[in-house]
Amino acid sequence: MQSFLDIFDIYLLEAVINGILLGGVLALLALGLNLIFGVIDVTWICYAELVMIGMYGMYYLVQVFHLPYWAAAPLVILLVALLGAALHFFVIAPLLTAPPINQLLATGGVLFILQSFATVAFGIDFRNLGIRLPVLALGEMNFSYARLLSFAAALIGMVCVYLFLTRTFTGTAIRAIAQDRQIMPLMGVDPKRIYLVTSAIGGGLAGLAACLLVLQYDVHPFVGLSFGPITFLICVLGGLGNFIGGFIAAFVFAEIISLGGLFSDLEWGYVLAFAFFIVMMFIRPAGLLARRS
Amino acid sequence: MNGMLELKSIDAGYGSFQALFDVSLDVRAGEAVGVIGPNGAGKTTLMRVISGLIRPIRGSIAMEGTDVVATPPHRIVSLGIAHVPENRRLFPRLTVADNLKMGAFMPGARAHYAERLEFVFELFPRLKERLQQMAGTMSGGEQQMCAIGRALMSNPKLLLLDEPSAGLAPVVVQQVFELVKRIRASGLTVLIVEQNVQQVLRVVDRAYLLEAGSIRAAGSAAELAASDTIKQAYLGV
Numbered sequence: 032m033q034s035f036l037d038i039f040d041i042y043l044l045e046a047v048i049n050g051i052l053l054g055g056v057l058a059l060l061a062l063g064l065n066l067i068f069g070v071i072d073v074t075w076i077c078y079a080e081l082v083m084i085g086m087y088g089m090y091y092l093v094q095v096f097h098l099p100y101w102a103a104a105p106l107v108i109l110l111v112a113l114l115g116a117a118l119h120f121f122v123i124a125p126l127l128t129a130p131p132i133n134q135l136l137a138t139g140g141v142l143f144i145l146q147s148f149a150t151v152a153f154g155i156d157f158r159n160l161g162i163r164l165p166v167l168a169l170g171e172m173n174f175s176y177a178r179l180l181s182f183a184a185a186l187i188g189m190v191c192v193y194l195f196l197t198r199t200f201t202g203t204a205i206r207a208i209a210q211d212r213q214i215m216p217l218m219g220v221d222p223k224r225i226y227l228v229t230s231a232i233g234g235g236l237a238g239l240a241a242c243l244l245v246l247q248y249d250v251h252p253f254v255g256l257s258f259g260p261i262t263f264l265i266c267v268l269g270g271l272g273n274f275i276g277g278f279i280a281a282f283v284f285a286e287i288i289s290l291g292g293l294f295s296d297l298e299w300g301y302v303l304a305f306a307f308f309i310v311m312m313f314i315r316p317a318g319l320l321a322r323r324s
Numbered sequence: 325m326n327g328m329l330e331l332k333s334i335d336a337g338y339g340s341f342q343a344l345f346d347v348s349l350d351v352r353a354g355e356a357v358g359v360i361g362p363n364g365a366g367k368t369t370l371m372r373v374i375s376g377l378i379r380p381i382r383g384s385i386a387m388e389g390t391d392v393v394a395t396p397p398h399r400i401v402s403l404g405i406a407h408v409p410e411n412r413r414l415f416p417r418l419t420v421a422d423n424l425k426m427g428a429f430m431p432g433a434r435a436h437y438a439e440r441l442e443f444v445f446e447l448f449p450r451l452k453e454r455l456q457q458m459a460g461t462m463s464g465g466e467q468q469m470c471a472i473g474r475a476l477m478s479n480p481k482l483l484l485l486d487e488p489s490a491g492l493a494p495v496v497v498q499q500v501f502e503l504v505k506r507i508r509a510s511g512l513t514v515l516i517v518e519q520n521v522q523q524v525l526r527v528v529d530r531a532y533l534l535e536a537g538s539i540r541a542a543g544s545a546a547e548l549a550a551s552d553t554i555k556q557a558y559l560g561v
Contacts, residue, residue, distance in 0.1 A: 200425065200428075200429055200434060203418070203422050203425050203426060203429075204426065204429060206415075206418060206422070207415045207418055207422070207426050210415045210416060210417055210418065211413055211415055213377065214377070214409055214413045215398070216375075216376060216377065216397035216398040216400070216401075217375055217377070217401060217406075217407045217409065217475075218398075218401070218426045218427060218429045218474075218478075219398055219399070219401040219402060219429045219430035219433070219478065220398055220426075220429050221396070221398040222398075
């Protein structure tokens, strides 16, 4: 009996740590979406599809053009950042004063356009980078280097965004514009430019997530469905637009998925996470860290 | 003294509602000018039309000869016009330091960020103690200091003050008008809009009376304070 518990604890610890590693990438995804929502007040329903395009970008640069991974990653981050800025310029900016439902439908339309585009352009085959990173064995626990690397890179990405938002004039303006849109011209700030920069950063974060996820998952036109919905739930649970709430909620979700997967199948981890979300919506409808008004 | 700000025959409003009718006004360099009048007279609209938050329907605005109406709103501050809006409009969940930083956002002001900060701390030593506090958690008087400080960060020539005494305790109102005097003494030109007529006439050189969107009277502070209509309607004597 005692030896059974010992083994069990090892698996539990492994699952907890894997949950934390997963949480890092989910937090990165949530930060991008929260940034867009908090600053521009629109929800990019197609956020995970930007990640999908970025994953294809990695696939083509690494597998077809034979670039090394470290050289392809910055190009993909730049590409998806430009895609984010273009999404704002061509779709969001003309709809800024439109009712939220119209903005939602428009970005929903972009979701289907990107999925269909990927299906036509890249086919429905599952593709991967062909990079298999080794597994780190710590005692009886195994951790994949892909996950460790992703976690570290996601943290670095989030720290960079944090420093940008707190240390620079433009970053301060991004935080300020979310609090009072109308008076920004009095500060000499052109809101259009701030929105464009924010969209590029949101896209860049999706690009970074793409570089990390492509190490662990095969890419196909519908891969966005695997993490799009969960990213939205994380943002809603943390309080839409609340960066810290989203960060915490990402780890809560990741642990539920990881631990739920330990006790039964991985799919049950997702079921538990979604059930937890529904229950939380009854208890705290405005999110974990809702601001008291 | 030469004309700094000149408004000619301004009509302005919101949608189909017109708030200003044929308003002409001028402020000369180094002056402090007041605009007094009752609630809803169009005083705030006047300020917003100068700083570009709303555009006039008709009329012209010139700042040192530059056409303000043709300047994009976010570039008007670089003409030297800083606007302290009604109700202060600080960023409540940013620190005092970040609020002041926003005031120096323009590329021209960023270069002098450190000097401007020193200047603001000289005027408002209290702000230096509160740098890391969230602006929304300070008292009304401190928030007013922060709002004026934020406007001064852009190194303006003309400061627009919209109801700086609104919502403040009487003791604090006194302090705010003392501040206005000190700002004037530092060489700034001030255009101030106030309902607190008695107080404002003590700190300005000249004033305009705005009623129902039109200028009804103009003159030196002493003349207006002595006029019967103003005495009866606003000074309660």
